[in-house]
Structures are given as C-alpha cells and as structure tokens.
Amino acid sequence: MALTQRLEIRQSHALVMTPQLMQAIKLLQLSNLDLAAYVEGELERNPLLERTGDGEGEGSPAGREASPDAAPADWTQADRNQDESSRPEQPVVDIDDVLPGDADAATSRANGEGPMGYSEWAGTGAGGRENGDYNLEAFVSVETTLVDHLAEQLALTITNPARRMIGQYLIDLVDEAGYLNGDLALVAEKLGAPVSEVNAVLAVLQGFDPPGVCARNLTECLAIQLKERNRFDPAMQALVAHLDLLAKRDLAALRRLCGVGEEDLTDMIGEIRKLNPKPGLAFGSVQMQPIVPDVFVRSGPNGAFAIELNSDTLPKVLVNQIYHAELAKTAKNDKDKSYLADCLQTATWLMRALDQRAKTILKVSTEIVRQQDAFFLHGVQHLRPLNLKTIADAIGMHESTVSRVTANKYMATNRGIFELKYFFTSAIASADGGEAHSAEAVRHRIRQLIDAETPDCVLSDDTIVEKLRGAGIDIARRTVAKYREAMRIASSVQRRREKQTSLGAGAAS
Numbered sequence: 395m396a397l398t399q400r401l402e403i404r405q406s407h408a409l410v411m412t413p414q415l416m417q418a419i420k421l422l423q424l425s426n427l428d429l430a431a432y433v434e435g436e437l438e439r440n441p442l443l444e445r446t447g448d449g450e451g452e453g454s455p456a457g458r459e460a461s462p463d464a465a466p467a468d469w470t471q472a473d474r475n476q477d478e479s480s481r482p483e484q485p486v487v488d489i490d491d492v493l494p495g496d497a498d499a500a501t502s503r504a505n506g507e508g509p510m511g512y513s514e515w516a517g518t519g520a521g522g523r524e525n526g527d528y529n530l531e532a533f534v535s536v537e538t539t540l541v542d543h544l545a546e547q548l549a550l551t552i553t554n555p556a557r558r559m560i561g562q563y564l565i566d567l568v569d570e571a572g573y574l575n576g577d578l579a580l581v582a583e584k585l586g587a588p589v590s591e592v593n594a595v596l597a598v599l600q601g602f603d604p605p606g607v608c609a610r611n612l613t614e615c616l617a618i619q620l621k622e623r624n625r626f627d628p629a630m631q632a633l634v635a636h637l638d639l640l641a642k643r644d645l646a647a648l649r650r651l652c653g654v655g656e657e658d659l660t661d662m663i664g665e666i667r668k669l670n671p672k673p674g675l676a677f678g679s680v681q682m683q684p685i686v687p688d689v690f691v692r693s694g695p696n697g698a699f700a701i702e703l704n705s706d707t708l709p710k711v712l713v714n715q716i717y718h719a720e721l722a723k724t725a726k727n728d729k730d731k732s733y734l735a736d737c738l739q740t741a742t743w744l745m746r747a748l749d750q751r752a753k754t755i756l757k758v759s760t761e762i763v764r765q766q767d768a769f770f771l772h773g774v775q776h777l778r779p780l781n782l783k784t785i786a787d788a789i790g791m792h793e794s795t796v797s798r799v800t801a802n803k804y805m806a807t808n809r810g811i812f813e814l815k816y817f818f819t820s821a822i823a824s825a826d827g828g829e830a831h832s833a834e835a836v837r838h839r840i841r842q843l844i845d846a847e848t849p850d851c852v853l854s855d856d857t858i859v860e861k862l863r864g865a866g867i868d869i870a871r872r873t874v875a876k877y878r879e880a881m882r883i884a885s886s887v888q889r890r891r892e893k894q895t896s897l898g899a900g901a902a903s
Contacts, residue, residue: 418747422754422795425802426688426707433709433748442718442741446710540572540607540677541565547602552595560587560595564608572607572674573615604673612671613637619669629654633662640666643891687806689759689814691770699770701760703752704806711748713741754791758799759814761788766817770807775839777832779821825868836867837877844883849893854886 424432437443544565552558563585567576578596582589599608605622609615616634620626626634629652633640639647640663649659670676688707694700718738725731762785768776782793782800789796800814821830843858853861855874862869878885884892 414743414747417743418750419798421747421751423798423801426686426704428802429707429751430709433711433744436740436744437711440737440741440744441721442714442737443711443744444714444717446712538677540568540570540674543677544568544599544602544607548599551598551602556587557591557595560585560592561599564592564596564599568608568674570674571672572604572609574608574610604670604676606670606673615671615673616666616669619673620665625665629658630662630665633659633666643888643894645891685804685811687804687811688755689803689805691759691763691805691807693770693808697771699763699767701756701763703756708752709748711745713738713745754795754799755803757789758785758791758796759805761785762805762814762817764788769817770809773809775835777817777819777835777838779830779832780818781820782818822873823868825863825866828866831867833877836862836869837881839865839867840874840877841881841883844878844889847889847893849890852886852890852893 421429421432437445545562548558548561548565552561560581563581564574564576567581568574574596578592579589582592585592596608600614600618602608605619606615609618613634616637617626617631620630620634632652633648636648636651639651645656645659649656652659652662654662686704686707688704690702690704692700692702718734721734722731725734762780763770765780765784765788766778768778782796786793786796800818803814804811805814816834819832819834822833822836823830839862840858843853843861847853855871855878858874859869859871862874883889
C-alpha cells in the first residue's frame, strides 16, 4: 500500500482550559479570606479595577446593595432595623476618668476655664480629636503576654549577661500553653554554652510564675507545681510518673505502685486534678480569627428558609469605564493599546468570575438546605445521607464543581456555623429495609447513649450495636468502635473506671 499525503477535515469536541476558565475554577474553591487577598492583588496590578464604596466602609448600606444575590429588601431591612434597635449605646467617657486629679480643676478644664480647656486638650492629645477621630484604643492597657511576663522575671532574677542570654533564648521557645519546645543539647550547641549551664538556667526559669511554666512535658509541669505545694512525696512521684495508668483508670496498678490505700489514692488524684496542665494560657495570646460565614440561612414564613449570601465576604470591585476611555484617548502606540486591552479583558473576566462564583455558591447552598431541611427543623439526629452527585444532578452541575464550592465555605444557621462539607455524610443501611441513616446522625445517637450511662450500667460496643439495631440502624460493632474513637470517647472499661472513681471521690467529699 503506497503512502500518500492528503488533507482531511475532522470535527471533534475538546475542552480548552483557557486562562479565564482556570481563573474561574481557582476563584470557586477559594475561601473568603483567600478571595479577598486575591482580589486585593488584582486591584494593585490592574489600573482599571477599583474598589466600590470607598470612604463608606465594608458594612455600609451602599456595600450591602452591591450584593448580586441578596434576600428580598423587606427581609434584610427588618434585620437591619432589629440590629439598630439592639445596638448598645456608646459609652460616655468622663473627663475625670481621662484626666485624674483634683475634681474642681477637672471641672474648670471641662468648662473651658483655666490655661487649658477640655476642647483644647482633646485636639492635642495622643488619643484626641486632632484628625477628627477619637481613638479610644489609646487608653486601653496592653494585655501582658507570657513571654513578656517571663522576661520581666528574668531581668530581676539573673544578672549574669551570658545566663540572661540563655534564659531569653529559652523563653522564646516557650509556647502559649507554657511548655518549652526544643532540645537543650541543640540549644547549647547553637549558643556555644555547656549543657550544664543551659540546664541550670532552665531550673531557674521553672521557678518563675506561673507555677509549672517552662516544663518540657506534662509530668514535669505537674511535678513543679507539686514541689511548690510541698506535696511531691515518693507516693506522689510514683503517681505522676505513671499518668498513663491514671488515664486508663487502672487504680489497682496505681495503688500497688504508690503503696497507698484506696482512700489515699483518691485524695492524691483529687490533688492532681486541682493542678493546671497548661499554666501559660492564663496570659494574653494571639487571638484566633473567628469563622466568617459565606451563607446565611434564616427561617422564613410558612416554615420555609431564606438563603442569602454574606455581602461582607463578597469583593466589591468594578471596572472603571470612564478611566478606560480617558486612557484609550492617550494611547499612542500598539504596546500601550495592547496593555490597555489586556487590562480591560482581565478586569471584565474577573467581574464575571466573581459573579458566577456568588451565584454558584448560592445555588449549591439552596439545594443543600432543601435536601437537609429536617436537620434545620429538628436537629442533627435527622441529618440525611447526602453525596456530591445528588446535589450536582439536582442543580445541573458537575460533581467537581460542587466539591470546589463546598471547600472552605461556611453556612450560618439557627443551629450554629457549619462547613458546607458537614452536610455530606455517608449512608448506613436501615435494619428494617427503610430509609438509610446518616453517619453523622448515627454518631450523634452513639454519643447520646453514652452520655446517658450510669456507673452501674456502662454500655459496651456490643450493647450499643443492639440498641441501634433496635432503633432500626444496621451497624457493625467495629463501626461503632471506629465512631467512638473518632469522637474521643474511651472504651467501656475505661469509662466504668472513671465513673467509679468520680463516685468514690464524691462520697469521700
């Protein structure tokens, strides 16, 4: 067969991942914080993009009206009126509180009398009205952190410069709970100091306030506190050295190791419980950023639910067409025109991607609420089995799109704030052939059964299986054990020991 060259025309379908499509997919899976950072970068790079509501603040009414998929006006307006009516009055700052001193002198200053009236002082002070803003934060005391507290004690306790440097280095290794993280041998090697010198400085730090600080583990932390109370006798040493047995409630082994009776062991355990396992948490630390929901779900009339996007998490940007028209008039060469066209195209696609992201989140959230309406009405025990395919088929989207939408997104409901992925749970078959049960609902039932236990009737995993099957849930014992361990619930043997110990301690007191 001879080889020849020829031209053919073929028609086929192919998905081309354009930069704009990749951008839309990327925005879809970003959280509200990551999205804000991404949009902020685009605002810096693209001169045609500008932030709306400048000078009004993110929570202004103008910013709220920019939401593309908000709830009806009467619904949101009622919520705003309720928020305004429930807002507390602003505190009144008394001049005597701000300028301590003689009451008569303060009164004369408030009335504008004397060399310096209150209005003059307010315009010149650090927290005054020089720029039209009254900075109340200027009068708020700074919260002392654990590192600052330890550094103050170090300056008063150790005068040797070398030892003080070692002490400050060790203090910097202390975490928020008060524990020292790091190997002393590596610290000594890095500082070029003997290990014995580092140990000596650590011994001094472990005597600082709060008791138990700078410990390297829980055993050492409790030992330091017991030594300060003069209660670290041989029996208590044996108890602290075997905290694993105490966690397992193996009281027989503890009595044998400590050489004490049942009553003395109960008293010793009571003393251990009075100690602070995390002494550093009593001081100021970095505050965690609270979760900001992306979607609000509220109960509407006739038992329906109103779903709306959180307008505060939606980027408020637009394309400045006026500025683009002005720049187009001044563009003289092809390079400037090409750059301007790219900026306009990028800005337009970003606006479309943000709008499509908001609509997709709202559509997926609405379908989730429709599928899990029993949860919002009656609680977690009525959570239904749900997967991505069910939502995707209902709204006409691909499963991967639903997966991206539910990643790092949160929904505020009357039962708390939940991640959207929380509503997707596996199914557990029904024992009587009825409707399947949600795995999350089954975990909730297991916790309810265990919370209702008494010291005389602690349920084993087999007993829990029997009770669940009696309620129409077909589940295996190993599945019950897996769910129990995931919820950090001890076994029936450990729970029985704990309840008996608590009962004995209560009787002794």
